Amino acid sequence: MKYKELIQQMTLEEKASFMSGKDFWQTMDLERLGIPSMFLSDGPHGIRKQAEAADHLGLNESIPATCFPTAATVANSWNQELGELIGDYLGKEAVAQKVNVLLGPGINMKRNPLCGRNFEYFSEDPYLAGKLAAAYIRGIQSHGISACVKHFAVNNQEARRMSIDTIVDERTLREIYLTAFEIAVKEGKTKTVMSSYNMLNGAYTNENQHLMRVILRDEWGYEGVVVTDWGGSNDRVAGLVAGNELEMPTTAGETNLEIVNAVSSGKIQEKVLDEAVDRLLDLVFTTEQVFNNPLRDKDFDVNKHHRVAQKVAEESIVLLKNEANILPLQKNNNLAVIGQFAKEARYQGAGSSIVNPTRLDNTLECLEESGLTCIGYEPGFERYGKKNNQKINDACTLAKQADVVLLYMGLDEATEAEGLDRASMHIPQNQIDLLNALSEVNDNIVVVLSCGAAVEMPWIDKVKGLVHGYLAGQAGSRAMLRVLSGDVNPSGKLAETYPLRYEDTPSSHNFPGKEVSVEYREGMYIGYRYFDTAAVNVLFPFGYGLSYTTFAYSNIQVDLDKVTFDVTNTGDVAGMEVAQLYVGSASSDIFRPKKELKGFAKVFIHPGETKTVTIAFDDKTFRYFNVNTNKWEVEAADYNILIGASSADIRLETTLAVEGTGAPAPYDQAKLPSYYTGKASNVSVEEFESLLGHKVPKSTWDRSKPLGYNDTIAQCAYAKGGFARFAFKLITFAHWFLRKIGKRETANLIMMSVYHMPFRGMARMTGGIINMPMLDGILMIVNGHFFKGLGHVLKERKKMLKQAKGLSKAEAKG
Structure with a gap:
């Protein structure tokens, strides 16, 4: 142990007290031994350090900080360097505000589009999410403080999140829900991990020995600290034994006494507690060093950080439709700006991630400097869904006078929030009514969409242009105008699939878990893995995004270590292209998705220029998790090496023969027909149990029993x-x-x-x-x-x- 001598000076009671918070955001200090407290702060896309009364839900205003675009937005940039840049600036602000641990990034998978916290997560794909998370972590921790990757693991719904039991098979757990965390730990080297509220296959995650000890500590070699989500501790002693050092927030000493009694009675050995104290001390002292530096920046350049937030937003905006090249807008076009979000931007999510921005750009105020001609503004609709025909009539009167209508639509803050899931994938009906009315008086409508998750768009044929800004942070309004005007060529691509309708989503039959448990019957077939394999049509595929220029792909070459190919800008505007590597096995012995993302590269190319792109293979390119050998294996097979502009737009293809590890196939194909065909949207309980290898637990409450601690x-x-x-x-x-x-x-x-x-x-x-x-x-x-x-x-x-x-x-x- 690193701090053995110091720990020997601590009493049992002091060591136990060190395992939970001093208050809502600070850890315990021990003045007599020179051990300071740490400050932990929310901050996936901006620091949320509260100056006054502390709360976890975003009720009380925090110290002003830069509100960067949310993770769902930045994922559309597909740019690891940009992720590291955000982390760098988040780290600078954390140091300025004396924050030891920044609680982010969040990397749970987007299993279902209705999860209320999807705006805070990167993607439906673990490789993309993991690579971006590792970049954030490197940037944050370059300043000596700690990132805290969350929520570990399989926390994919908000309803009943503190008690729901997630039932998932081991292979799906490893390949889909843990791979992003594995990358964050091994490549990002995060110093802190936050355990999730939920149960996993019958045990709370922070008490789950298989998750916390076998996988996180033993297999991944993680030596950092695990902290509970706030209020997420069930059995404190069981959590400690599993390797969960820190419980937050304070319980006023109650759980400390549980630890003391457990050690005193011999229920656990004191060395288990000592090891936990040692890891926590290391986090305290290593992160505290930066604050002891007299040259520490105690402030940050507000304007510079705002410009960085704008740059991030610009590169994350996705152009989804551009009929008749209505975009970029011409300077002589008379624009009618309509939509309440144009005046009051929808720029971040709700809940514990709410940031008090240092500045907030406003579309109406930024229009003049954009060079675009605005003839007027009308709100058009009530923000929270209330019908108002007068607002629609006023908007139509303005639209009749315009060459182009810029219509700002989206979801409101109360629809996308921590703690609850969305009721549907619909845009509020009052906004649809407005669009329908506008389409009767003006054919040239460009929709600017603001929301943090996928929505249905049955109205899309009524618009010529569609630009999605997601939740673009405090500088998002100006960034959007720069894309609309052509000052910036859009280069974002979707990090999630947009289904035509919610019912097409493979998890729709099993979301959310409403009582005791939620069953992940679709297995690994989430997002594009399902839609591509089952040949289900979608509105916008994973990885999709348009540009003001065009790109051609050619000259693919592959060997055992990498694939190389050329990308040419065949248009007349400089731009960035996201080239995506997908890999699919030609063998049918082990069920797999048709193809899976295994690499990507974002390149800037001038008109007429050709660039050679190389994407290296890594340990995740060909692997699968074998439930019989209980380890990662490689199947001997021919693999399709696919280079695409999206998962549905494959431009180049070749094959590569790969030697396997010789492991026997783990499945009886006859018992798993849905998984072998990929049509896993409505799997029977019997087939799911064959995949699990055991019976599923009862999913409904036993209403005959008295209510207990873990009932809601x-x-x-x-x-x-x-x-x-x-x-x-x-x-x-x-x-x-x-x-x-x-x-x-x-x-x-x-x-x-x-x-x-x-x-x-x-x-x-x-x-x-x-x-x-x-x-x-x-x-x-x-x-x-x-x-x-x-x-x-x-x-x-x-x-x-x-x-x-x-x-x-x-x-x-x-």
């Missing part, structure tokens, strides 16, 4: 206690009423922080206001013993206050 407040709907059922009705009424009067964000907060919260969350998230003995009393009330439970709560509350008072007196004397 939503389950009060069938509680034995009348008071609990009344409380449930009160909560659901409050949610309905707040939505009815337009307070959608507050209504969402009820769903996020109350409705889906497990009862243990009352103790884990209240900073010691409620402890576990008090929670026992609350559960008595819930389960029909009102007076007994109330008495127990009051007794335990009195006992807790007495203990706290005694501790304060002891500290004062000390």
Whole structure:
């Protein structure tokens, strides 16, 4: 151990106290031994350090920081260097604000387009997500602080995220849901990993020995710290044994005592605790060094960071439709700017990632400097979906006078938020009504889309141009105008597939898990892996994006280490092209997607210029996880080497014979027909169990049992206690009423922080206001013993206050 001598000076109680937070955002310090506390801050796309009362949900305003584009946006850049640049600037701001650990990036897979937190994640593809995450981490950690990759693992829905049990087969787990984390750990060398709230195959992730010990520590060689998501600890001792060092936020000493008792009773060896303390001390001291440097930057150049945010946004914008070359806009076009998002930009998500921007560009204010001619602006619709025919009429009156209509559409902040999933893939109907009306009076409509996830577009034939900015951060409005005007040639390409309709999504039959568990019956067939293999038509394929120029591919050459090819700019505008390497096995012995992304390169090419591109193969190019040998293997086969401008636009193709590792095929093909054909959108439970190798657990609540720690407040709907059922009705009424009067964000907060919260969350998230003995009393009330439970709560509350008072007196004397 690195800090053995220091640890020997610590008492058992001090070591245990070191395992949970001092408050909401800080770790424990130990002044007598010179151990400082660390500050952890939200920050996937900007620092969210709160100056006043701390909360995890984005309620209280944070210190101003640059709001960069979200991960879903940056993924469309397909540019690792850009990811490292963002990380670099995030790291500079973290150092300026004395943040030791920046809680990001988030790299969970986009299994389903309705996941409410998709705006915070990179992609449906683990290779792309992992490479970009590693770039972010390198940039952040170049400043001496720590990134914290999250949420480990298979956290792909927000509903019931603190208690849902994710049922997934081992091969899918390894190939789809863990590969991005593997890249982040091995290539990014992240110093911190955040465990997710959910269970994985029957065990909470931060207690899951297979995930935390076997894979993360033993196989990947991870030596850093694991921190819980806030309030995400279930059994503190089990988490510690699995290698989860830090529990956040504080539990006012309650779980520290659990650790002390476990060591004292011999339940766990003290060396397990010592190892955890050693890893946490290393994180504290290595990240604290930068703050002790007298030359440390205590401020940052706001304008320079804003310009970097703009550059990132410009390269991440995706041109999806350009009929009759309506874009770029001509300087002499008279433009009608319509849409409430033009005046008040939709530029980031909602929840714990909300950033208080240092500046915020406004489309209407930036129009003049763009050189475009605007004849007027109309909001056209109410932001949160309320119908308003007068606004539509006013917008149509303006549109009649314009050469081109710029229509700003998208999803509002209350629709995409942490803690809840979207109800559908639709754009709000009042916006569609506006588009329909505008199309009757003007044929030249360009839609500027702002949202953090895939949406359905049955209206697309009514527009000539479609530009998707995703959630482009504080400088996104100016960046968008530079693309529309032609000052910037768009080079973004989609990092996720856009289905024609939600029902085409392979996980739609099993999303979200509504009670006990969620079954990943589609296996590895998510995103383009499913659509390409099952030959299902899509609106926009993975990797798709247009440019103001054109590119030709030629001269492919391949050997065992790499593929090379030429890309020529055949248009008359300089631009960047994202060339994508896909690999598919010609063998049918082991089921696989038709093709999988295994490399990419973004190149800048002048008109008429040809550049030779080389994409090297790596350890992930040909591998698959064999569930019989329990390790990565290579199948001996001919492999199709495909170079494309998207997953559906393959420009070059060749084959390569690859020697295998000789492992026997792990599957009985007759028992897995859906997986061998790739048509895995509605797999039977029997076939899924054949893939799993065991029976699936019961997915519904047992309503005959009393409610316990890990049951949710939503389950009060069938509680034995009348008071609990009344409380449930009160909560659901409050949610309905707040939505009815337009307070959608507050209504969402009820769903996020109350409705889906497990009862243990009352103790884990209240900073010691409620402890576990008090929670026992609350559960008595819930389960029909009102007076007994109330008495127990009051007794335990009195006992807790007495203990706290005694501790304060002891500290004062000390």
